Amino acid sequence: MIRLWRHLFGRKRSYQVAKDRLKILLISDRVNCSPEMMELIKADIGKVISKYMKIDAQNMDIQINTKASKGTQGKKTPILYANIPILDLHKQSL
Amino acid sequence: MEQKESEVIVVTSGKGGVGKTTTSANVGTGLAKLGKKVCLIDTDIGLRNLDVVMGLENRIVYNLVDVIEGNCRVTQALIRDKRHPGLYLLPSAQTRDKSAVTPQQMVKLIERLKEEFDYIILDCPAGIEQGFQNAIAGANRALVVTTPEVSAIRDADRIIGLLEAAGFKQIDLIINRLRGELVRRGDMMSASDVVDILAVPLIGVIPDDENVVIATNQGEPLVGTDCPAGTAYANVVHRLLGKDIPFLNFERSISFWTKVTGILHRA
Numbered sequence: 001m002i003r004l005w006r007h008l009f010g011r012k013r014s015y016q017v018a019k020d021r022l023k024i025l026l027i028s029d030r031v032n033c034s035p036e037m038m039e040l041i042k043a044d045i046g047k048v049i050s051k052y053m054k055i056d057a058q059n060m061d062i063q064i065n066t067k068a069s070k071g072t073q074g075k076k077t078p079i080l081y082a083n084i085p086i087l088d089l090h091k092q093s094l
Numbered sequence: 095m096e097q098k099e100s101e102v103i104v105v106t107s108g109k110g111g112v113g114k115t116t117t118s119a120n121v122g123t124g125l126a127k128l129g130k131k132v133c134l135i136d137t138d139i140g141l142r143n144l145d146v147v148m149g150l151e152n153r154i155v156y157n158l159v160d161v162i163e164g165n166c167r168v169t170q171a172l173i174r175d176k177r178h179p180g181l182y183l184l185p186s187a188q189t190r191d192k193s194a195v196t197p198q199q200m201v202k203l204i205e206r207l208k209e210e211f212d213y214i215i216l217d218c219p220a221g222i223e224q225g226f227q228n229a230i231a232g233a234n235r236a237l238v239v240t241t242p243e244v245s246a247i248r249d250a251d252r253i254i255g256l257l258e259a260a261g262f263k264q265i266d267l268i269i270n271r272l273r274g275e276l277v278r279r280g281d282m283m284s285a286s287d288v289v290d291i292l293a294v295p296l297i298g299v300i301p302d303d304e305n306v307v308i309a310t311n312q313g314e315p316l317v318g319t320d321c322p323a324g325t326a327y328a329n330v331v332h333r334l335l336g337k338d339i340p341f342l343n344f345e346r347s348i349s350f351w352t353k354v355t356g357i358l359h360r361a
Contacts, residue, residue, distance in 0.1 A: 013280030018244050019287050025244075026251050026291065 031064045031078050038062060045082055054088035102204055102214045103334075104233035106257075108249030110220030112241045113270040116306060116315075117327075118217035119147045121237070124317035124331030125213050126181035133172065133211040136186035137229040138219035139194055145185045149313020150175060159187035159194045161203060168206060177314075182211075192224040197231035204232030222256060230257065235264040237297065241271045242283040247291060254294055266297035268330065273302045274344035285341070298330035301344045 028035055042062040049055050061083040105118045115136075122134040136144035139159065145151040156171035161184070168184075175181040184207075187194065207214055218229035230236070236257050240250035250267075257265050269285050276282035285299045303323035309316035317327040322344070329339045 015277070015280050015283045015287065018283055019291065022244055022247055022291055025248060029248065029251060030255065 027064055038064070041080075046084070049084055053086055053090070056085040056087050060084050098212070100208045100212050100214060101235055102208070102216070102233045103235045103237060104216040104218050104230050105237045105239060106218035106226065106229065106253055107239040107246070108220065108222065108253040109240075109246045112239050112246050113268075113300070114220075114239050115143045115147050115217050116310065117237065117239050117268055117270065117300075117330075118144060118215050119315045120317040120327040121331060121334065122213070122215045123148075123175075123178060123181060123315040124328055125215075125334070126175070126178040127318055128331065128335070129180065130212040131180040131210065132213045132215065133182045133184060133207050135184045135207075135214065135216045137195075137200075137216050137225060139186050139225065139228075140188065140191045141219065142186035142188050144217045145173075145183060146313060147310055148175065148183055148315065150183050150185070151313075154185045157185045157187040158203075159190050162195050162199045168203070192219070192228065195228050197227050200228050201232045222252065226253075226256075230260055230262075234262075235266075236262050237266055237268055238292075238294065239268045239270055240288065240292070242269060242277075242285075242288055247283075247288060251292055254292060265294050267292060267294045268298040268300065269296065270300045271302040272299055272344055277344075296341070297333050298326060299341055299344065300326045300330075301342075 028038070042060060045062065046055065046057045046060055050057070061081070063081045064078050103121075105114050105121070107114050115138075118134060122132045126132045134144060134148070135158065136142050137158070138144075142157075145154060150173050153173050156166040158171070160166045161168050161171045172182040172184055175183065204214060214232075216229045216233055219225035238250050238253055238257070240246045254265060267289065269288050272285060273282055277284045285296060289296050301322045303321055305316055305319070305321040306323050309319075315327075316324040317331065318324055322342070326342055329342065332339045
């Protein structure tokens with residue numbers, strides 16, 4: 001019965017764990033960019049944006065992905081994604 | 095009759111033991127069964143395997159390095175597979191190492207073989223060093239073999255990156271040793287999960303099948319025989335030839351009801 005409960009609601013299935021781990025692993029593999037460096041980039045971007053608006057630095061998400069994008073004929077180019085939640089657009093009058 | 099330029103396909107994976115040699119043997123044999131002239135080349139110098147998987151190990155006289163070094167003519171080193179007209183194997187050298195051959199020499203050899211064969215299949219060694227560079231040098235198409243495991247997929251991704259950097263336009267993915275029951279249970283990535291991650295076209299899904307072990311024991315590729323892996327490899331061959339063959343479904347997307355009954359069975 002416990003197994004049934006776990007099966008329905010419980011732990012993440014192991015295929016999902018594998019997939020999630022790979023996604024993170026391959027990001028750094030593909031761009032040859034270490035997680036430490038990503039953290040530095042994240043901190044710097046946060047600093048710059050903070051000059052102009054109030055952001056939620058805790059929940060910032062920075063990723064490098066390779067996606068086929070428009071204008072590259074399906075060729076995969078690395079893209080830097082930054083998801084930065086804004087808390088207040090008008091931090092101060094500039 | 096249309097005269098197509100011969101295709102030179104490298105079978106590679108990065109990680110060892112995922113089924114490159116088995117795939118090379120089956121794809122090569124499958125093409126020959128359909129009447130193509132095929133040359134299989136084992137490029138794993140020092141660790142030759144393709145000859146045993148093909149069951150041709152007792153007929154080796156000369157090898158790849160002998161040809162490169164000019165100790166014999168190409169035709170002397172090629173072993174004809176008596177079971178399938180048009181199928182030949184160029185075995186690797188067992189007592190030498192990867193540095194015995196350079197990529198330029200491989201290109202030259204392949205140019206020579208192109209005159210006689212429709213398909214040249216190169217069985218690539220594991221790794222990304224010189225053996226890999228030799229194997230891909232003369233190829234214009236790649237089959238990347240992986241299993242649905244984190245380590246194999248990671249290496250496959252690296253290999254795909256290297257192939258793209260080397261200018262390969264056609265890279266296709268073979269997912270080997272898929273276990274349907276594990277996928278259904280949620281304990282193995284499905285073929286679509288793997289394709290999602292690697293983002294290259296899928297050309298084959300080979301189920302984990304004990305018949306592969308038996309076939310290897312006997313030195314007789316099982317492509318086209320009546321078993322799951324035999325059918326799956328035959329489908330790969332047809333897709334290579336440009337046919338649109340639907341994928342066998344080993345993992346079946348299951349309805350809610352079967353899921354519920356399945357759980358009750360196991361609980």
